[in-house]
Amino acid sequence: MIDLYAAPTSNGLRAKIMLDETGLDYTLHPVNLLEGANKSEEYLALNPMGLIPTIIDPDGPDGTPMTLTQSMTILTYLATKTGKFMPDHLATDMIFWRNTMSIATDMT
Incomplete structure (x- = not known):
């Protein structure tokens, strides 16, 4: 089960919404x-930057636990892990990354 450390901010809610949409089991730890x-x-032991969100996935790549920060990194990781929401064509992939970067830099 993934541990999500988040607050009710746009960044924290991004991670929570993606966990809900991918159907992954998680525990929310309000910060x-x-x-x-x-x-x-x-x-700070989890996230030395002291920012939210942070996830800890005990079943990361190759069965190795993974701790991730930064909401867009978390969203991309969850989409890749589940095979949901990720495009399978180069043109569509570039549109995905354009939109992802737009969300990361232009929406708060």
Whole structure:
């Protein structure tokens, strides 16, 4: 089961929505940004940048646990892991990456 550390921000919700849409089992660990939970020693051990979201997938590539940060990295990882939402044609792939980068840089 994947562990998701997130707050109810656009970045945190991106990861939660993708986990819901891919149907992967996960546990949500709310991170209270107002109380500074993202700056705690415990959280910084998971994500030294102190940002949300963070996921920990105990069943990562080749069965190796994987910790990921940055919402767009997480979305791409989950899509690739499940085979959902990823294009299978070069032109479509480029449209996917254009839209992904647009979301990452232009939407907050």
